[in-house]
Amino acid sequence: MADYTDYEKIEKSAKVRQTVRKTLIYIFLGIWALVVLFPFYWMILTSLKDYGEYANEIIPKFFVLKPAVENYTSGFTAVPLGIYLLNTLLFAVATTGIVVIVTIFSAFAFARLNFRGKDLLFTAFLSLMMIPNELVIITNYQTITNLGLRNTFTGLILPSVTSVFYIYLLKENFEQIPDSLYNAAKIDGTSDFKYLFKVLVPICRPTIVTIVILKVIECWNSYVWPRLITSNEAYYLVSNGIQEIRENGFGRQNDPAMMAAVVIISVPLIVLFLIFHKKIMEGVSRGGTKG
């Protein structure tokens, strides 16, 4: 009988320890979740504060009773935030579109077609993956300037429409599709082009979606190249646009209006993420690099 109660005691204390451990883990994870979310909260909160009140706050308030919506409208009237957004959208769509097409063609050639020097060329492609952007951007800047393409969308888009890594990713995927499918298509008299777009591309859609996701995030974030290549506000993207707003936008210290601009810039990608978060996280874990 004594043994029995001992077991009960041990079991009980083990259970208590387990609960304590779990609680500690939840507290730890919760604190970090707060650290991650707090800047977003602060960004939205500040963007809704009235400038006059904000400037006189000694200890910042953690809530707003009368949200100042004019901060948001001034993002479109006092500074051309709408143009920046439109430019970035155009830039992201055009770049991603061209990247996907170029990648599909090259991956197909490497995966399905035979030609002399294929292995050598592919090795050469792969070795280009090691080259950091910083090394080639100097000459690209000169090239685009000499071609007179500064402050044009062509100049913005051109240097970033090929990515060896994406070609590699898609080529690997294309190669997983059995040969028999290709041979069957050939016997039916299907052209390579038709086979590529009617069979391969639909089957490998997940990889292509990954490429699109990664490229769009990259475009939305790109700062260095647009800063180098655009000096005319009409061609600014959101990154250098927000930098411009910060330096000469709403007059000194109008933080609420600046935060409203930051919210407007951040919302599109965050909304996309909340809708497609499973797909996006999957895609990034397959081929992301930021970090």
Added chain:
Amino acid sequence: MERKSKKAWLYLLPSLLFLAAFMVYPLIDVFIYSVEEGYNSASQSFFGYGLYNFSYVLHDPYFIQAVKNTMILVVITVPLSTGFALLISLGLSSIKKLRDLFQTIYFLPYVTNTLAVGLVFMLLFKQTQQSPGLVNIFLGLFGIDPVNFLEGPYWAKMFVLCFYTIWVVLPFKILILTSALASVNQDYYNAAKLDGTSKFRTFTRITLPMISPMIFYLIVTGSIGAFKAYSDAVALFTTDLNAAGMNTIVGYVYDMLYGNSGGYPSYASAAALILFVIVLTITCINLLISKKISI
């Protein structure tokens, strides 16, 4: 065969053209730029060839400062963010409820514009005439005197930069490590449990060896990423990073190329090549260490 070969080249044509124009040619050109002395971008002329550009860059106090800043950033943020990501991933993998929610929240910084959210951090740390800033008010609760984080002592500025960098890079690391932890075969854990192995021992003898390739991958990519830090610093300290003393190597390259102190592609090329050599060396050392440990 001949016709097929032609067709293959046709499919490859777009990528070949773009890579040749914007990768291969610039790669050769950067070496040429770096040895052209006294290059003038207005007249596109230069005096002669030599290694003066490298010696100029290596003796430039701004470059020395940039290298120092970048090195400190790498040494602090890479181990800290990797270790912290591991802790969070371990926590995530030991819970079931709310796990998806936490994972989604932790990933948020990845999909934000680094520059835009950097401004929020700037705001949190900023001291104004009226207010010491939210972070200082928070520190005040613990009796810590206010610190001028953005314009004050070097270490305060470095702290902000490191903190923001870690905040930005964690999502990717957490994502990779949680999926690495999930892919460890459960049989090992069950066997360990049967043997009554302690939690700590299970971690050091099973979990760590199983996910060590991924940890090394994160250290290598993380170091490369941290060496290229730039836009986070711009968000916190504006584009005039030299004035703030917070420039990075990449920032130095761009300053040399463009902006108020710009117009020197030769110096920029020399600095970019030096950066490349540093990154390559560190990556090789990392790979060597990882091979040694895993054997």
